[in-house]
Structure formats: structure tokens, C-alpha cells
Amino acid sequence: MFLRVLRPGRGVAAAILLLAACPVLGQDSSPQRDALVVETILRLDSVNLDAKPRTKEAVLRWLAANPGSDRFFDVVERFRIREAADALVSLATTRPDDTAGVRAARVLLDIDSARIDAVIAAADADPGRAAALVTALGGAGGREALARLTCCLGEERLPLGVRVAAATALGRSREGGEFLLARAREGALPIDVRFTVATALAASPADAIRAEAASVLPLPTTADATPLPPLRELARMPGDAAQGRRLFTARATCSNCHVVRGEGKEVGPNLSEIGAKLSAEALLVAILEPSAGISHNYETFLATTEDGRALTGLLVSRTDREVVLKDATGVVHVLAMDQVEDLRQSPVSLMPAGLEKTMTAQDLADLVAYLVSLKSS
Ligand code: HEC
Structure with missing residues (x-):
């Protein structure tokens, strides 16, 4: 049955009239007609669109012509229209900072979350799109969104822009902020997003998070003593x-x-x-974080010699006989191997923080x- 219960009230008469004309729906596909179909089904308590292909066609046509409107979301959400997933992805990725983009992300999480994961998984091909979707997820909030954001943050193979977007998005909510603070306290925050996290938490809406962040993750100060923007x-x-x-x-x-x-x-x-x-x-x-990703062949080495010298520099060469280090001022030191007590690689860049x-x-x-x-x- 197309219709089980009619909600009492305004428009019911129109709904009944339209339904009476149901067989012709879809033959006349003017935008006005499609809009009327949409208005009608929204007034009904229960409609199985899959059993009404013509009606569904009209609805899909109307959705394609009105993406992002309030009505658009009402329809997609209420009838769980997965055919609208493309439109939702495009809204969330082109307008991640506004109401429509955020609502699109929320509806996607609800009706087709696999599409979200697919966009993030394709981040290498289109990092900007993935980062925008992550931003929209941050606006959407909730457990499902949070799980994806924390996952992006820790996934070091994702492009930096996506992880930065995840850190920023997490910092916007209390739950996300608490997660970030806990990571920071454990020393488990990936170093290349530390600065982003610090700036995001400094602007957290929660007082307690801002206060603790100031001691756990102090912001870099600049020459004019103002904190850097995110x-x-x-x-x-x-x-x-x-x-x-x-x-x-x-x-x-x-x-x-x-x-x-x-x-x-x-x-x-x-x-x-x-x-x-x-x-x-x-x-x-x-x-800002030179040690975040040390360029290949520019790893820092620390050498201590028998006569008590401690040298830090880039490894120029190393043989059984000698090791050559170039220090931060460009001076080259040649050390005889039998003079070297200890030689080890350091995780800290020679480039000063x-x-x-x-x-x-x-x-x-x-x-x-x-x-x-x-x-x-
Ligand atoms: C004391 C020496 C030193 C100074 C001063 C220094 N750097 Fe570096 N920089 C390095 C070394 C060594 C590396 C390679 C190790 C690494 O990637 O951290 C590097 C790496 C970099 C890289 C990454 C290069 C790549 O191919 O990935 C950039 C970009 C960079 N520096 C920019 C700057 C800028 C801009 C400044 C000035 C604000 C600066 N550096 C000052 C020593 C220095």
C-alpha cells in the first residue's frame, strides 16, 4: 500500500487528491509537479518509495534540482535515500564550514557511512576533498564522527592536510578536546600535528580543556608574543x-x-x-616542528669521543676507519673510529626548533x- 496512515491536519486533502491522480505522476515531470510530490510524501506518515518507482523518480529529480535546501535534507533523511549520497558527499566537501555541508555529513553518517570512508581512503588522490569531509564531520559531531576523526589523526600514511583537518575538528568539541589532551599527556600525539592541536585546544570552547592545554601543550610564541593562528x-x-x-x-x-x-x-x-x-x-x-619529518639523508647523529667531546651533526660519511659529521654551522669534523666511544642517531632534527x-x-x-x-x- 502506498499509504497507511494519514497525518491529520493541513494538506491532507491535497495529499488525497494527489494520490488519487497517482498513476499519472512522473508522466508529467514539471518541476512544480515534482515539488508537489515531495510536499505530499512529506505529509504522509509512511511511504515505501521503492514500491512506487514513478514517485521515486519524481523525488530524485526534485532532489537533484534542489541540493542542500532544508527540504532536501528532510526528504533524504526521512526516506533514507541512498541515491542522494553523491549529492551529500559533494555538499560536505564543497561547503564543509556551513550548515548544509555539516548536515550533509551527518546524514551521510546515518544512511551511507561507507561513502565517507571511501573519500578518506582516496585521500592520496584528492587530499583537499578528504580534508574538507573531515572538517564537515567535525561539525557534525557524535560518536561515529569522533571515531573517524581519531582514526585519521593517528593514521600517519594519510596526507598531512587531512590529519591537520582532523586535529582541528577534534579540538572544536569537548569530547575531541579531551581525547587530544589525553594523547598529549601520554606523549602519544603525532609530532607533525602537535602545533595544530595546541592551537585548536587553546581555542577550545571548554574552559577546563583550555586551561590544561596551556600547561600540557604550550603554544609557540612569536616575536610579538601573540600565539600563532591554527x-x-x-x-x-x-x-x-x-x-x-x-x-x-x-x-x-x-x-x-x-x-x-x-x-x-x-x-x-x-x-x-x-x-x-x-x-x-x-x-x-x-x-615549526623540524623533527616532525626529518628529510632522508639528513638524520642527526651524536658522537662522543674518548677525549670527552660530544658532537652533533649530519652524517657525511662513515667507514671502518673514520666517521665524518657536519655540524649545524656547516663545520665538518673527521673523527677516527678508534677515538669514537659512541655513535648514535638522534630523533631530533639538526634544524633548530x-x-x-x-x-x-x-x-x-x-x-x-x-x-x-x-x-x-
Ligand atoms: C641550523 C641549521 C638550519 C637552520 C637555521 C634552518 N634549517 Fe631548515 N633544515 C635543516 C636541516 C638539517 C634539515 C633536514 C632535516 C629535517 O628535515 O629536519 C632542514 C630541513 C628543512 C626543510 C625540509 C626540506 C625538505 O626537503 O623536506 C625546510 C622546508 C626547511 N628546513 C626550511 C627552513 C627555513 C624556512 C628556515 C628558516 C626559518 C630553516 N629551514 C632554518 C637545517 C636548518
Whole structure:
């Protein structure tokens, strides 16, 4: 039966009239007609759309023409219309910060959560889309969303942008904030999202979380003693590349260790084409958390010698006879192996942490604008 119970009230008469004309529904497919079908089924207590293909066609047509409207969500939610999953994914990924995008994520979680997991699993192919969906999930909240966000945060194979979005989204809610704080206390927070988490918790809506975060995860301070904005915002700040270039070679001391197009000292990697390799977000993490991802072949080694010297540097070479280290100032030390008491790799980058203390948020944006511009041309 198309109709079991009619809700009393306004519109029932219209519903009955329309249903009487049911066989012709779908033959006349004007938008007005489709809208009337939608209004009608919403007034009914129980409708099995799958048993009414023409009605369902009209509803699907109407949904395709009205994505994101309140009515759209009412219909999709109430009749669990999985054919709308594409539209929901597209709403959640293009408008993750507004009501429609967040509601789309919530409905997807309810009617077709596998679609969410598929977008996240395809993050390598489209990191921006996955990150946007993660943001929308953060807005949606609830246990199912939280489970996915915590999973993204810890999944180190996901692109950084997605994990940053997960950290930011978690920091927005009390449950997410508590999870992040617990991870931080255990020392189990992945290092490349630590700064994002610190900024997210500093803006937590829960007083207790903000207060504890200030001691567990203090924010990096900048030259003007104001906390940095969250990583995603910082990455989007417009910067002046020419100003960034000046900072690179002067106050920020980058050229003490990095060569760009023949200028600077060669301690760390050559950055002449770094703009083709790292996104603005990844560049910021490289600057704010140098030990987050140490570049291959630039691991730090600590050597202690029999005569009591302790040296820290990059491993230039190593044979049975000698080990060669280059220290942070570019000075090369040759140590005879029989003089070396201990040689071990360190998880700490030779690139100093805390360089942002000499800069403001705008300086960082300028610096990143400069680095992003460094591509082969
Ligand atoms: C004392 C030396 C030193 C200074 C100063 C320094 N760096 Fe580095 N930097 C390194 C070393 C060594 C590495 C490689 C190890 C690592 O990845 O952490 C590195 C890595 C990087 C990377 C990652 C490169 C890649 O290919 O993945 C970037 C980007 C970077 N530095 C930018 C900067 C910027 C910008 C500044 C100035 C604000 C700066 N560095 C200052 C030594 C330094």
C-alpha cells in the first residue's frame, strides 16, 4: 500500500487528491509537479518509495534540482535515500564550514557511512576533498564522527592536510578536546600535528580543556608574543614573497643552513625547488616542528669521543676507519673510529626548533609565500 496512515491536519486533502491522480505522476515531470510530490510524501506518515518507482523518480529529480535546501535534507533523511549520497558527499566537501555541508555529513553518517570512508581512503588522490569531509564531520559531531576523526589523526600514511583537518575538528568539541589532551599527556600525539592541536585546544570552547592545554601543550610564541593562528589559517594567510626572501637570508637565519639558487650555506637540504615538493601547510610544519619529518639523508647523529667531546651533526660519511659529521654551522669534523666511544642517531632534527620566536605570523606567511614560489622555471 502506498499509504497507511494519514497525518491529520493541513494538506491532507491535497495529499488525497494527489494520490488519487497517482498513476499519472512522473508522466508529467514539471518541476512544480515534482515539488508537489515531495510536499505530499512529506505529509504522509509512511511511504515505501521503492514500491512506487514513478514517485521515486519524481523525488530524485526534485532532489537533484534542489541540493542542500532544508527540504532536501528532510526528504533524504526521512526516506533514507541512498541515491542522494553523491549529492551529500559533494555538499560536505564543497561547503564543509556551513550548515548544509555539516548536515550533509551527518546524514551521510546515518544512511551511507561507507561513502565517507571511501573519500578518506582516496585521500592520496584528492587530499583537499578528504580534508574538507573531515572538517564537515567535525561539525557534525557524535560518536561515529569522533571515531573517524581519531582514526585519521593517528593514521600517519594519510596526507598531512587531512590529519591537520582532523586535529582541528577534534579540538572544536569537548569530547575531541579531551581525547587530544589525553594523547598529549601520554606523549602519544603525532609530532607533525602537535602545533595544530595546541592551537585548536587553546581555542577550545571548554574552559577546563583550555586551561590544561596551556600547561600540557604550550603554544609557540612569536616575536610579538601573540600565539600563532591554527595551521590551516596560517597556511592561507596571504604573504609577500619579496619580504619572505629578505627574512630567509637575514632575521630568520634560514640561509645559514639552506642554499637557494647558489646562495647560502649547505647544511640542510637545498631549497631551490622546495615549492614544487611541499605545500604551504607542510612547509609550516617543517619550520615549526623540524623533527616532525626529518628529510632522508639528513638524520642527526651524536658522537662522543674518548677525549670527552660530544658532537652533533649530519652524517657525511662513515667507514671502518673514520666517521665524518657536519655540524649545524656547516663545520665538518673527521673523527677516527678508534677515538669514537659512541655513535648514535638522534630523533631530533639538526634544524633548530623555535625559529618562529624571531618572527610574527605575518613574517611566517611571507616566508612561506617565498618558499612556495621556489619552483624550477
Ligand atoms: C641550523 C641549521 C638550519 C637552520 C637555521 C634552518 N634549517 Fe631548515 N633544515 C635543516 C636541516 C638539517 C634539515 C633536514 C632535516 C629535517 O628535515 O629536519 C632542514 C630541513 C628543512 C626543510 C625540509 C626540506 C625538505 O626537503 O623536506 C625546510 C622546508 C626547511 N628546513 C626550511 C627552513 C627555513 C624556512 C628556515 C628558516 C626559518 C630553516 N629551514 C632554518 C637545517 C636548518
